[in-house]
Amino acid sequence: MVNHKNEKGVQHKTGAQIGERKIIEIIKQHLEAMPNLPVPFGDDVSAVNLDQGQVAVLKTDMLVGKTDVPKHMSLWQAARKALVMNVSDFASKGVQPSAALVALGLPRGLLQKDIEEIARGLNAGAREYGAYVIGGDTGEATDLIISVSLFGTAEKQALMLRSGAKPGDILAVTGFFGKPAAGLRLLLNNLFVSANLREVMLGAVCMPKARLKEGLALGKTGAVSASIDSSDGLAWSLHEICKMSGVGFNVTSVPLSEEVRRFAEFNQLDPLELALYGGEEYELVLTVKQKSWVDAAAAVEAVGGCLLPIGKATKDSQVLLDVNGKKQIIEARGWEHFKSQI
Amino acid sequence: MVNHKNEKGVQHKTGAQIGERKIIEIIKQHLEAMPNLPVPFGDDVSAVNLDQGQVAVLKTDMLVGKTDVPKHMSLWQAARKALVMNVSDFASKGVQPSAALVALGLPRGLLQKDIEEIARGLNAGAREYGAYVIGGDTGEATDLIISVSLFGTAEKQALMLRSGAKPGDILAVTGFFGKPAAGLRLLLNNLFVSANLREVMLGAVCMPKARLKEGLALGKTGAVSASIDSSDGLAWSLHEICKMSGVGFNVTSVPLSEEVRRFAEFNQLDPLELALYGGEEYELVLTVKQKSWVDAAAAVEAVGGCLLPIGKATKDSQVLLDVNGKKQIIEARGWEHFKSQI
Numbered sequence: 001m002v003n004h005k006n007e008k009g010v011q012h013k014t015g016a017q018i019g020e021r022k023i024i025e026i027i028k029q030h031l032e033a034m035p036n037l038p039v040p041f042g043d044d045v046s047a048v049n050l051d052q053g054q055v056a057v058l059k060t061d062m063l064v065g066k067t068d069v070p071k072h073m074s075l076w077q078a079a080r081k082a083l084v085m086n087v088s089d090f091a092s093k094g095v096q097p098s099a100a101l102v103a104l105g106l107p108r109g110l111l112q113k114d115i116e117e118i119a120r121g122l123n124a125g126a127r128e129y130g131a132y133v134i135g136g137d138t139g140e141a142t143d144l145i146i147s148v149s150l151f152g153t154a155e156k157q158a159l160m161l162r163s164g165a166k167p168g169d170i171l172a173v174t175g176f177f178g179k180p181a182a183g184l185r186l187l188l189n190n191l192f193v194s195a196n197l198r199e200v201m202l203g204a205v206c207m208p209k210a211r212l213k214e215g216l217a218l219g220k221t222g223a224v225s226a227s228i229d230s231s232d233g234l235a236w237s238l239h240e241i242c243k244m245s246g247v248g249f250n251v252t253s254v255p256l257s258e259e260v261r262r263f264a265e266f267n268q269l270d271p272l273e274l275a276l277y278g279g280e281e282y283e284l285v286l287t288v289k290q291k292s293w294v295d296a297a298a299a300v301e302a303v304g305g306c307l308l309p310i311g312k313a314t315k316d317s318q319v320l321l322d323v324n325g326k327k328q329i330i331e332a333r334g335w336e337h338f339k340s341q342i
Numbered sequence: 343m344v345n346h347k348n349e350k351g352v353q354h355k356t357g358a359q360i361g362e363r364k365i366i367e368i369i370k371q372h373l374e375a376m377p378n379l380p381v382p383f384g385d386d387v388s389a390v391n392l393d394q395g396q397v398a399v400l401k402t403d404m405l406v407g408k409t410d411v412p413k414h415m416s417l418w419q420a421a422r423k424a425l426v427m428n429v430s431d432f433a434s435k436g437v438q439p440s441a442a443l444v445a446l447g448l449p450r451g452l453l454q455k456d457i458e459e460i461a462r463g464l465n466a467g468a469r470e471y472g473a474y475v476i477g478g479d480t481g482e483a484t485d486l487i488i489s490v491s492l493f494g495t496a497e498k499q500a501l502m503l504r505s506g507a508k509p510g511d512i513l514a515v516t517g518f519f520g521k522p523a524a525g526l527r528l529l530l531n532n533l534f535v536s537a538n539l540r541e542v543m544l545g546a547v548c549m550p551k552a553r554l555k556e557g558l559a560l561g562k563t564g565a566v567s568a569s570i571d572s573s574d575g576l577a578w579s580l581h582e583i584c585k586m587s588g589v590g591f592n593v594t595s596v597p598l599s600e601e602v603r604r605f606a607e608f609n610q611l612d613p614l615e616l617a618l619y620g621g622e623e624y625e626l627v628l629t630v631k632q633k634s635w636v637d638a639a640a641a642v643e644a645v646g647g648c649l650l651p652i653g654k655a656t657k658d659s660q661v662l663l664d665v666n667g668k669k670q671i672i673e674a675r676g677w678e679h680f681k682s683q684i
Contacts, residue, residue, distance in 0.1 A: 046441070
């Protein structure tokens with residue numbers, strides 16, 4: 001890899017060499033911080049104080065055709081996914097989104113029917129979670145760009161941030177992992193699976209679901225000490241909570257979807273790799289105060305979901321997988337723009 | 343031009359053939375409308391009702407390197423402009439922006455110093471108008487994409503919408519027109535001008551200013567019946583107010599910048615074309631109730647600006663230029679993505 005040099009002879013790497021997370025760090029260093037921010041920079045959402053303990057919750061996440069849309073995904077699905085990935089961040093904070101704005105960059109060659117399909121996908125993604133698309137912007141771009149901004153309001157005290165986990169808290173997730181990672185491998189490598197498995201995995205890639213019901217129900221219990229979604233992968237989410245809360249984790253089970261177990265076995269893939277380091281997954285990863293576990297689990301069950309305990313927060317700074325007496329480190333890696341490829 | 347056909351044999355045009363404004367119409371048709379929207383779809387900003395007569399004001403506008411950034415513009419200037427064009431929409435409604443989120447699409451080859459320059463430009467654009475960048479998203483894209491979302495709160499009753507102009511209201515603008523259009527022609531066609539004129543016009547292109555002080559001051563007077571910014575050109579803004587308010591305009595003067603008059607004369611260009619149909623211009627275009635004119639003009643002067651009367655709202659549906667007894671129609675055209683080129 002060749003590094004460029006600037007006028008002063010200082011080496012300068014390209015975005016591709018730096019990677020998404022370091023780029024965000026660099027940008028943050030040049031931004032003057034807003035005083036009294038109710039949510040720290042780098043959490044799943046941003047927020048601004050309103051009156052009487054309320055906050056305006058804001059999120060923007062951009063879908064880019066080239067890097068975020070596998071070729072089997074329709075435009076309707078891509079547009080819907082652009083909404084879902086923003087809703088998932090709201091879900092992880094326990095906030096109901098009310099309105100979305102969408103900035104579209106459209107390649108010149110898109111047909112009217114393509115544009116209609118995108119519009120219908122945006123509307124479907126918003127309405128599925130009780131929000132509305134209320135405005136936006138349209139222009140021309142080389143790639144398909146769907147940049148969604150989501151808005152909602154919440155009680156500041158009720159927000160489930162990444163930063164509140166304490167040693168002893170129960171680590172939990174809202175579902176089984178690995179299907180989107182398996183689906184992407186399926187698409188890229190033409191692996192063999194049964195039609196049934198194929199459908200399940202491609203469904204996970206093309207029709208992701210945000211755990212909004214679960215997040216809202218958990219938010220009302222006050223039982224959650226820290227929360228994040230798993231869009232960059234389970235491992236990465238665990239490390240983010242660790243970093244923001246100053247804890248470690250002892251993970252005693254990784255909830256692997258049964259289909260992924262079969263898929264991995266048949267294709268001689270490591271199922272843990274698929275479940276831990278995949279990304280494009282929209283489960284919630286959270287910590288629950290021990291004494292409130294039953295309340296939290298009951299709240300999720302009451303909305304038709306399930307809360308799966310997978311370990312405990314510890315005083316250490318490491319994330320340890322500890323299953324059947326076999327211990328291994330869970331690494332801080334996952335999906336990253338500029339570095340990962342679909 | 344070749345039209346494509348879909349499965350049912352219905353002709354389908356490409357985005358390039360449809361044009362930005364028709365694309366927005368098509369998208370809108372497929373969106374379920376949010377009940378009780380405080381600002382109609384298609385105004386300069388969107389809004390959501392909060393408690394006690396307050397609204398959350400939201401705007402997203404995307405800058406795309408290929409179509410919105412002439413080659414003389416630095417990355418710092420492009421990033422700043424991405425903020426300014428959003429702030430201008432807030433200015434036209436009389437709303438102070440408080441926070442911005444930025445979704446960035448970065449070409450792989452950008453260097454670290456380029457990314458730092460973009461970050462500094464974003465911060466500068468926000469801070470210049472009292473706002474902060476509080477979050478965002480970063481990914482990879484072929485074009486440089488800077489998608490800004492702006493947030494603020496306001497009294498619903500104080501918003502200056504496009505829709506309140508009445509026949510007899512005074513039509514006014516906050517400055518002189520034509521410099522950005524002249525600057526773009528200068529960049530594209532290598533026209534000859536003095537160094538001084540060149541600097542003025544390129545400054546208008548690369549360092550646009552939003553009329554936020556003026557908009558906020560006007561908002562407080564309650565004197566304004568309709569307002570819009572002129573980012574798609576003066577002519578287009580006039581037609582938009584006409585459409586949304588159900589009025590026409592008799593324009594009796596077009597405030598042309600003195601530099602543009604000289605530039606046009608020297609290069610045998612039509613100065614009216616530059617002033618009316620240019621775009622990328624961030625003056626406010628508004629109507630003021632006759633009895634409140636003095637209040638409005640005084641409020642703008644008090645913040646160091648000027649309010650220039652240029653005509654009157656009429657009962658007709660047409661926009662007429664009526665100078666020295668010579669009448670001509672001002673057409674509904676201006677800057678449009680997919681159709682206009684820089």
